[in-house]
Amino acid sequence: MRLDQIGTSWLDELPSVLWFYRTTPRTATQETPFSLTYGSEAVVPAKFLTSSPRIAAYAVEANEEERRTDLDFSEEKSDAAAARMVLYKNILTSYYNSRVKNFRFIPRDLVLRKNSVSRVEPQNKLSPNWEGPYRVVEISQNGYCKLAYRDTVLVPRTWHAQNLKLYFS
Structure with a gap:
């Protein structure tokens, strides 16, 4: 949905647009900005209202342990994402540079x-x-x-x- 099609109620749609942006994996890093910031994936608020296997299998102690593990690996996760971003940029650079025709001028041209x-x-x-x-x-x-x-x-x-x-x- 485009914000300019909504009209004056775009402010009401802003939280859902920001949520979508923060929870969509980026092409370069293959990670969501939310997971890179907080170390774990976000749960969509609608999943709290309906019963899902993720909510049904929730255990406080196991969740705390998994959360600590995620936080321990968060730096490694961001390093891996940075390495994937560098690789992605190199692929894009080589793609665009493959179409460049090098031409050298010589004096008197x-x-x-x-x-x-x-x-x-x-x-x-x-x-x-x-x-x-x-x-x-x-x-x-x-x-x-x-x-x-x-x-x-x-x-x-x-x-x-x-x-x-x-x-x-």
């Missing part, structure tokens, strides 16, 4: 520069996306290029290669 990055002229809907051409004068190891105008006067700033594209005249 003619390139165009993104207009939105240079901000030489105010941007509007009909303005061109690229400006130039410029000549690549020098390239650094980390992907930055020094550019020059066609009359060999240097452009005041260096530019990252991701903001440039090859110009074919």
Whole structure:
């Protein structure tokens, strides 16, 4: 249910939305925020009203012992969740980086520069996306290029290669 469809009574729905958010496992950690914070899973309030096997098998002494065990393992549980999150981020990074085409400019290449990055002229809907051409004068190891105008006067700033594209005249 979306809050904007409810109208003015969205405040009444806020607790159930927060409950849902806190008790849904996250993709990166495979754990719920509630379990990472408190060390155990939450019981849905509706389960207290109806008889369920979980409520029927409740024993105070066993519950206290299980709770202490859960608290002892809570740090290990959060460490495992952090390791899963790092693994998840690495998988996402490799997925997106697999589509990146590495291209190295060489000196004397003619390139165009993104207009939105240079901000030489105010941007509007009909303005061109690229400006130039410029000549690549020098390239650094980390992907930055020094550019020059066609009359060999240097452009005041260096530019990252991701903001440039090859110009074919």
